[in-house]
Structures are given as structure tokens and as C-alpha cells.
Amino acid sequence: MxxxxxxxxxxxxPLRAEARMAMLAAWDLIGNPSSVHAEGREARRLIEKARGALASAVGALPRNVVFTSSGTEANVLALSPGLSAPAGGTVERLLVSAVEHASVLAGGRFPSDRIGQIRVTPSGVVDLEHLNALLGAGAPALVSIMAANNETGALEPIGKAAKVVHDAGGLLHVDAIQALGKIPFDIKAVGADLATFSAHKIGGPKGVGALVVAEGVSGLEPVLRGGGQELGRRAGTENVAGIAGFGAAVKTAVQTxxxxxxxxxxxxxxxxxxxxxxxxxxxxxxxxxxxxxxxxxxxxxxxxxxxxxxxxxxxxxxxxxxxxxxxxxxxxxxxxxxxxxxxxxxxxxxxxxxxxxxxxxxxxxxxxxxxxxxxxxxxxxxxxx
Incomplete structure (x- = not known):
């Protein structure tokens, strides 16, 4: 056969060998990463190692990486009413491209009457003129455009879109889940204010994602509230083994x-x-x-x-x-x-x-x-x- x-x-x-090894080592740990004793500090060390690996891979600061349970949760967390740009001003509505993943098209936590859709060309690329017109027809907006389409593979003009969005006083979220590990992605270079990622798309385990927030962006409202993990941005005891696998996978993916x-x-x-x-x-x-x-x-x-x-x-x-x-x-x-x-x-x-x-x-x-x-x-x- x-x-x-x-x-x-x-x-x-498939799970990369490097991710599997990192997860096996993490599963042998006893401590809760929020505990201050030696066992807890060792679990915390693995999380922070992975946080640093992802931050380094996408040109961010480790403190601006928020681990989640999936890329979908990361997208919902990112699509948060009340986000503020470094220069001031709060986004009051959401604009998404018509070819986004379902977790973005659902609009996160924006009410449906405050969500607009951006046209794309017959090639599947965002129509920047339509985006500009939509931005000029209302209050400051959070705009969500994926870096690479999960079906066609088409790359979106993120850098150009970022300029249009920022000139209009808005913020840009980039779903970079399909881009990571396949093309270079740097949150600063493309001008993204928020970017989302998923471990299992790059050889990491299923059930782990991340949101990366650019320096100076504030007002992120947690989806899950409770113990104050992830600097209060995502409550719940962290998936230490999954996060360790994510960190190992992203390091290998970027190297190769x-x-x-x-x-x-x-x-x-x-x-x-x-x-x-x-x-x-x-x-x-x-x-x-x-x-x-x-x-x-x-x-x-x-x-x-x-x-x-x-x-x-x-x-x-x-x-x-x-x-x-x-x-x-x-x-x-x-x-x-x-x-x-x-x-x-x-x-x-x-x-x-x-x-x-x-x-x-x-x-x-x-x-x-x-x-x-x-x-x-x-x-x-x-x-x-």
C-alpha cells in the first residue's frame, strides 16, 4: 500500500521535532507559572523563553506578546472596541476585508451595526481606494486585513494599507497566521498595530495562539477575566507545554x-x-x-x-x-x-x-x-x- x-x-x-521535545520537557514540570517558588519559576521561564522567541521572530517586544488558546481567540481579542492609537483617539468601528478568516468576519466584540466590509479585486487583493473611502466616511476605525489569504495564498498590500489607515487616524490589525514561517513578517516594518498568530500552522501544537500588540497601543479589553495572567490581558493558567512548543516551532520556522x-x-x-x-x-x-x-x-x-x-x-x-x-x-x-x-x-x-x-x-x-x-x-x- x-x-x-x-x-x-x-x-x-505536523508537529516539528523541536516542538515535541520542548513540550515533553514542559510536561515534566510541576509548577504553576504564577507561583513564586522554584517550580513555578521554572514553568514561567519556559513561557518567557517562548514569548521572546515569537517577539524576536516578528520584530516585537516580549512584553507585547499575549498568549491565547488559538488564532481565533487571538483575533477576537484583537478586535476590541476602545483601542487607542499612540497619538490618541479611540477606534469606534471596525472595517474588515471581504476575504478574511471567519473569526475576523464575525467582528470580534464590535456590534454588527459598527462593522463595514472592504472590497477586494478579482485577484483577491484589498481595494485600497475603497478602504480610503470607507475610512473617510466615519469615525476612526480599526481595520483588519490578513497578511496572506488562507485559501488563495494572495499577499495583501499591508504596508500601503497601514499608511492609509494611519493617515485616517485608525489602527491596523493583521491576521498573520498563514504568513508566519512562509514569508518574512515584521510588525514594525509593515506598520501593523496588532498581529495574530497560531502555533499549529508552523509546526507547533494545536490549541495555542498569540496576539502581538505594537508599542503604544492601549485599551485592549480582555475576553477572559480572572487571575490577571498575561499582564491582565488574558486570564487563565497558561498552557505551559503548548506555549513551549509554540516557541520552539517559531524559532525553527524562522531559521529555515x-x-x-x-x-x-x-x-x-x-x-x-x-x-x-x-x-x-x-x-x-x-x-x-x-x-x-x-x-x-x-x-x-x-x-x-x-x-x-x-x-x-x-x-x-x-x-x-x-x-x-x-x-x-x-x-x-x-x-x-x-x-x-x-x-x-x-x-x-x-x-x-x-x-x-x-x-x-x-x-x-x-x-x-x-x-x-x-x-x-x-x-x-x-x-x-
């Missing part, structure tokens, strides 16, 4: 970023060339900068659920987009926002690569697509006969 091929790295990643990105981009390009040659496959957002590991494609008449099952039967794990739904294949809201109708949006399949993806894995994926594509072409021929 042939080994399975995992090509759904944007959904989650350039090498991994170059290799994945080469494999991605070979995959896309093969996909296009079969059944008229279309690659989404291929005319803009994208993550080096992500391919979202479709073909006339293709049904995503059928394709995902077909790949799975051939021993290959792919997805139809975000892995955060009920498990049912739904039309992509990202493609809908880009202007594609249900017929093509319902057929979109995402292939995402990782640091251990091999050329043979690409060969297997193309072999499976050739079988699916030939079946699709035969059905089209019968329907037109």
Missing part, C-alpha cells in the same frame, strides 16, 4: 524560512503547470504575489467535494478551502468576494505544501488530478453529445 501524501498544510501542520520557501515555490510552480495542462484548470490569484506553498484551483464542471474525495481515495489529503467549517464543503466566500459565481466557487480545491513536501508528492497529486480530470472531460463530452 502506498504511503499517504499530506497536501493540506494551510489547515494544520528562506530555504523552505524557495523549495516550496519551485514545487508549487511545477504543480500549477501540471494542473493547467489537464481539464483546463484555472489557478486563482496567480497574477499577484502569493505564499510560496499555496494553490487554489478549479476546472469547468468540477465539484470540490467530489475532487477532495477523489484525491483522498488516491491517498492524497487536500481541501476545499478553510478547515474551520462544519466539515461540509461550502462555496468559498473568498472566491465570491473576488467576483466568481457559485458554479466555479463550489469547485475550488486547495493544495498547500510544507517543509517536508517532496517532488514525488507533486507527481502523485498530478497523477490523481489526471484521473479526475479525464473523468471530468468524459462527463462534459457526454453532456454535449
Amino acid at each position: 502506498r504511503n499517504r501524501v499530506y497536501l493540506d498544510w494551510n489547515a494544520t501542520t 524560512l528562506s530555504e523552505d520557501a524557495e523549495r516550496m515555490a519551485s514545487l508549487r510552480d511545477r504543480l500549477e503547470n501540471g494542473l493547467r495542462s489537464i481539464a483546463g484548470a484555472t489557478i486563482f490569484s496567480d497574477d499577484v504575489q502569493r505564499l510560496p506553498n499555496t494553490v487554489l484551483f478549479s476546472a469547468p464542471g468540477l465539484k470540490a467535494e467530489t475532487a477532495v474525495i477523489g484525491f483522498d481515495l488516491e491517498g492524497i489529503a487536500v481541501s476545499s478551502g478553510s478547515a474551520c467549517s462544519s466539515g461540509k464543503v461550502q462555496p468559498s466566500h473568498v472566491l465570491s468576494a473576488m467576483g466568481f459565481g457559485p458554479a466555479i466557487a463550489q469547485g475550488a480545491v486547495r493544495v498547500s505544501l510544507g517543509w517536508s513536501t517532496q517532488p514525488e508528492d507533486i507527481n502523485r497529486a498530478l497523477e490523481a488530478w489526471r484521473k479526475l480530470g479525464n473523468t471530468l472531460l468524459r462527463e462534459q463530452a457526454r453532456n454535449t453529445a
